[in-house]
Amino acid sequence: MKDSLRIHCSRQNLQQVRDFVRGFLITAQRSDMVVNQVVLAVDEVVANFIIHANGEDATQFLDLLLVLTNQQLDIEIEDHGSTLFLPAGKVPTPDLRAYIQQGRKGGMGMALVSRIMDRVEFFERNSHTVCHLSKVLA
């Protein structure tokens, strides 16, 4: 089972991304909790690509590919922007007590992705950044 989506780099398109991932996983009859976690992981990576890699330039676009083979879910998010964006894949959970004291807003997205997905990798392909997420679904 596979499906794909292309979106332009605008925050307004995050809802479309979530609806796409939800629809795919609900069709695959996954639990509400698992669906929400995977939707969240994809939303976080896509938001980072839109905001940090592309500066919300809506002329740029991202391609999403979801592939479910038995229990194995593979997700590829390819950024067609001209700037390479290669953050660390898996990151540790930050010190949230310090974040609260500092009044920090950001810095938790990739920690959530790391806790949810089995594998998180960013790499370069044809001068573009690709993020590969994978998870064995319960």
Added chain:
Amino acid sequence: MKVTAQPADTTLTLFLDGELDASSAVVLDTELNKPELLKFKKVLIDCQKLSYISSAGLGVFISHLQRLQDSNVKLVFYNMQEKVFNVFEILGLDSLMTIVPTEKEAQAA
């Protein structure tokens, strides 16, 4: 995302409706930034109709928590859907914030 504020004596209740993400978090941030918020003893967040939260939404609450605590304003979440609570749990935020099941418990917190 729709945020509705309902003041009552020393308590302000914010009713959240919709999905809280990097696009909509600014709506909640604007509400929590209002200076009059600090006049209340308690800010209750009714999450019954909050169907999704991302790190941007968590970040809004985290960024205001210390300011509220410094002004002796207690922030309490209630009526949270299981899948939304799970997002708080993933990072351990459920142990750093006050999240209770019902409005009655929120009023008593």
